[in-house]
Amino acid sequence: MTNRREGPRRRAQGELEGLVLEALGEADGPASAGWVQERLGGGLAYTTVITILTRLLAKGAVTRERSGRSFAWTPVADQAGLAAHRMRKVLDGESDREAVLASFVTSLEPEDERLLRELVLGTEPDTKGTD
Structure with a gap:
Protein backbone atom coordinates (compact mmCIF):
# COMPACT_ATOMS: atom_id res chain seq x y z
CA MET A 1 0.00 0.00 0.00
CA THR A 2 1.31 3.42 -0.88
CA ASN A 3 0.84 6.65 1.00
CA ARG A 4 1.23 8.76 -2.13
CA ARG A 5 -1.27 11.54 -2.75
CA GLU A 6 -3.08 11.23 -6.02
CA GLY A 7 -3.38 14.51 -7.84
CA PRO A 8 -2.58 16.26 -11.06
CA ARG A 9 0.81 15.54 -12.56
CA ARG A 10 3.36 18.29 -11.94
CA ARG A 11 4.35 19.79 -15.28
CA ALA A 12 7.95 20.42 -16.32
CA GLN A 13 9.22 23.98 -16.26
CA GLY A 14 8.07 25.78 -19.38
CA GLU A 15 5.60 23.06 -20.39
CA LEU A 16 2.55 25.23 -19.76
CA GLU A 17 4.13 28.13 -21.62
CA GLY A 18 4.68 25.86 -24.60
CA LEU A 19 1.10 24.61 -24.46
CA VAL A 20 -0.25 28.17 -24.30
CA LEU A 21 1.90 29.22 -27.27
CA GLU A 22 0.74 26.17 -29.21
CA ALA A 23 -2.90 27.01 -28.49
CA LEU A 24 -2.40 30.65 -29.53
CA GLY A 25 -0.72 29.45 -32.72
CA GLU A 26 -3.88 27.54 -33.61
CA ALA A 27 -6.11 30.60 -33.20
CA ASP A 28 -7.45 32.40 -36.28
CA GLY A 29 -6.25 35.70 -34.81
CA PRO A 30 -5.75 37.30 -31.41
CA ALA A 31 -7.34 35.14 -28.69
CA SER A 32 -8.65 35.81 -25.22
CA ALA A 33 -7.30 34.10 -22.11
CA GLY A 34 -10.69 32.42 -21.79
CA TRP A 35 -10.34 30.96 -25.28
CA VAL A 36 -6.86 29.66 -24.40
CA GLN A 37 -8.21 28.19 -21.15
CA GLU A 38 -10.99 26.39 -23.04
CA ARG A 39 -8.57 25.16 -25.69
CA LEU A 40 -6.21 23.66 -23.09
CA GLY A 41 -8.93 22.00 -21.03
CA GLY A 42 -7.76 19.92 -18.11
CA GLY A 43 -9.16 22.19 -15.43
CA LEU A 44 -6.51 24.91 -15.72
CA ALA A 45 -7.58 27.95 -13.71
CA TYR A 46 -8.20 31.21 -15.57
CA THR A 47 -5.74 32.98 -13.25
CA THR A 48 -3.07 30.43 -14.17
CA VAL A 49 -3.61 31.12 -17.88
CA ILE A 50 -3.35 34.88 -17.22
CA THR A 51 -0.12 34.34 -15.25
CA ILE A 52 1.39 32.28 -18.07
CA LEU A 53 0.35 34.83 -20.71
CA THR A 54 1.83 37.66 -18.62
CA ARG A 55 5.13 35.76 -18.29
CA LEU A 56 5.15 35.15 -22.04
CA LEU A 57 4.51 38.87 -22.59
CA ALA A 58 7.52 39.74 -20.40
CA LYS A 59 9.65 37.33 -22.46
CA GLY A 60 8.48 38.90 -25.72
CA ALA A 61 6.81 35.66 -26.86
CA VAL A 62 3.32 37.21 -27.12
CA THR A 63 1.73 40.61 -27.60
CA ARG A 64 -1.59 41.82 -26.30
CA GLU A 65 -4.14 44.40 -27.31
CA ARG A 66 -7.17 45.72 -25.50
CA SER A 67 -10.38 43.92 -26.32
CA GLY A 68 -13.24 45.32 -24.27
CA ARG A 69 -12.40 44.91 -20.60
CA SER A 70 -9.81 42.23 -21.29
CA PHE A 71 -6.92 41.55 -23.66
CA ALA A 72 -6.52 39.60 -26.86
CA TRP A 73 -3.22 37.75 -27.10
CA THR A 74 -1.12 36.98 -30.19
CA PRO A 75 1.99 34.76 -30.35
CA VAL A 76 5.22 36.37 -31.53
CA ALA A 77 7.50 33.40 -30.83
CA ASP A 78 6.95 29.68 -31.11
Whole structure:
Protein backbone atom coordinates (compact mmCIF):
# COMPACT_ATOMS: atom_id res chain seq x y z
CA MET A 1 0.00 0.00 0.00
CA THR A 2 1.31 3.42 -0.88
CA ASN A 3 0.84 6.65 1.00
CA ARG A 4 1.23 8.76 -2.13
CA ARG A 5 -1.27 11.54 -2.75
CA GLU A 6 -3.08 11.23 -6.02
CA GLY A 7 -3.38 14.51 -7.84
CA PRO A 8 -2.58 16.26 -11.06
CA ARG A 9 0.81 15.54 -12.56
CA ARG A 10 3.36 18.29 -11.94
CA ARG A 11 4.35 19.79 -15.28
CA ALA A 12 7.95 20.42 -16.32
CA GLN A 13 9.22 23.98 -16.26
CA GLY A 14 8.07 25.78 -19.38
CA GLU A 15 5.60 23.06 -20.39
CA LEU A 16 2.55 25.23 -19.76
CA GLU A 17 4.13 28.13 -21.62
CA GLY A 18 4.68 25.86 -24.60
CA LEU A 19 1.10 24.61 -24.46
CA VAL A 20 -0.25 28.17 -24.30
CA LEU A 21 1.90 29.22 -27.27
CA GLU A 22 0.74 26.17 -29.21
CA ALA A 23 -2.90 27.01 -28.49
CA LEU A 24 -2.40 30.65 -29.53
CA GLY A 25 -0.72 29.45 -32.72
CA GLU A 26 -3.88 27.54 -33.61
CA ALA A 27 -6.11 30.60 -33.20
CA ASP A 28 -7.45 32.40 -36.28
CA GLY A 29 -6.25 35.70 -34.81
CA PRO A 30 -5.75 37.30 -31.41
CA ALA A 31 -7.34 35.14 -28.69
CA SER A 32 -8.65 35.81 -25.22
CA ALA A 33 -7.30 34.10 -22.11
CA GLY A 34 -10.69 32.42 -21.79
CA TRP A 35 -10.34 30.96 -25.28
CA VAL A 36 -6.86 29.66 -24.40
CA GLN A 37 -8.21 28.19 -21.15
CA GLU A 38 -10.99 26.39 -23.04
CA ARG A 39 -8.57 25.16 -25.69
CA LEU A 40 -6.21 23.66 -23.09
CA GLY A 41 -8.93 22.00 -21.03
CA GLY A 42 -7.76 19.92 -18.11
CA GLY A 43 -9.16 22.19 -15.43
CA LEU A 44 -6.51 24.91 -15.72
CA ALA A 45 -7.58 27.95 -13.71
CA TYR A 46 -8.20 31.21 -15.57
CA THR A 47 -5.74 32.98 -13.25
CA THR A 48 -3.07 30.43 -14.17
CA VAL A 49 -3.61 31.12 -17.88
CA ILE A 50 -3.35 34.88 -17.22
CA THR A 51 -0.12 34.34 -15.25
CA ILE A 52 1.39 32.28 -18.07
CA LEU A 53 0.35 34.83 -20.71
CA THR A 54 1.83 37.66 -18.62
CA ARG A 55 5.13 35.76 -18.29
CA LEU A 56 5.15 35.15 -22.04
CA LEU A 57 4.51 38.87 -22.59
CA ALA A 58 7.52 39.74 -20.40
CA LYS A 59 9.65 37.33 -22.46
CA GLY A 60 8.48 38.90 -25.72
CA ALA A 61 6.81 35.66 -26.86
CA VAL A 62 3.32 37.21 -27.12
CA THR A 63 1.73 40.61 -27.60
CA ARG A 64 -1.59 41.82 -26.30
CA GLU A 65 -4.14 44.40 -27.31
CA ARG A 66 -7.17 45.72 -25.50
CA SER A 67 -10.38 43.92 -26.32
CA GLY A 68 -13.24 45.32 -24.27
CA ARG A 69 -12.40 44.91 -20.60
CA SER A 70 -9.81 42.23 -21.29
CA PHE A 71 -6.92 41.55 -23.66
CA ALA A 72 -6.52 39.60 -26.86
CA TRP A 73 -3.22 37.75 -27.10
CA THR A 74 -1.12 36.98 -30.19
CA PRO A 75 1.99 34.76 -30.35
CA VAL A 76 5.22 36.37 -31.53
CA ALA A 77 7.50 33.40 -30.83
CA ASP A 78 6.95 29.68 -31.11
CA GLN A 79 8.17 26.98 -28.72
CA ALA A 80 11.60 27.00 -30.34
CA GLY A 81 11.89 30.74 -29.78
CA LEU A 82 10.86 30.31 -26.16
CA ALA A 83 13.47 27.58 -25.65
CA ALA A 84 16.11 29.85 -27.22
CA HIS A 85 15.09 32.61 -24.81
CA ARG A 86 15.58 30.25 -21.85
CA MET A 87 18.99 29.20 -23.18
CA ARG A 88 20.07 32.84 -23.57
CA LYS A 89 18.88 33.63 -20.06
CA VAL A 90 21.00 30.81 -18.61
CA LEU A 91 24.01 31.91 -20.64
CA ASP A 92 23.56 35.54 -19.57
CA GLY A 93 23.70 34.45 -15.94
CA GLU A 94 27.15 32.89 -16.28
CA SER A 95 30.44 34.76 -15.93
CA ASP A 96 32.52 32.42 -18.13
CA ARG A 97 30.44 32.36 -21.29
CA GLU A 98 33.22 30.72 -23.32
CA ALA A 99 33.43 27.76 -20.92
CA VAL A 100 29.65 27.35 -20.87
CA LEU A 101 29.37 27.44 -24.67
CA ALA A 102 32.33 25.08 -25.09
CA SER A 103 30.81 22.63 -22.63
CA PHE A 104 27.45 22.88 -24.37
CA VAL A 105 28.88 22.25 -27.84
CA THR A 106 31.01 19.31 -26.73
CA SER A 107 27.98 17.70 -25.09
CA LEU A 108 25.90 17.78 -28.29
CA GLU A 109 25.09 14.69 -30.28
CA PRO A 110 27.06 14.63 -33.57
CA GLU A 111 23.97 15.43 -35.66
CA ASP A 112 23.10 18.45 -33.47
CA GLU A 113 26.73 19.63 -33.58
CA ARG A 114 26.69 19.42 -37.39
CA LEU A 115 23.44 21.38 -37.56
CA LEU A 116 24.77 24.05 -35.19
CA ARG A 117 27.96 24.35 -37.25
CA GLU A 118 25.91 24.83 -40.44
CA LEU A 119 23.74 27.46 -38.76
CA VAL A 120 26.76 29.38 -37.43
CA LEU A 121 28.53 29.27 -40.79
CA GLY A 122 25.38 30.36 -42.58
CA THR A 123 25.30 27.32 -44.83
CA GLU A 124 22.08 25.59 -45.75
CA PRO A 125 21.33 22.81 -43.25
CA ASP A 126 21.23 19.39 -44.87
CA THR A 127 17.49 18.68 -44.99
CA LYS A 128 17.42 15.60 -47.15
CA GLY A 129 13.93 14.32 -47.64
CA THR A 130 12.18 17.61 -46.86
CA ASP A 131 10.95 20.41 -49.12
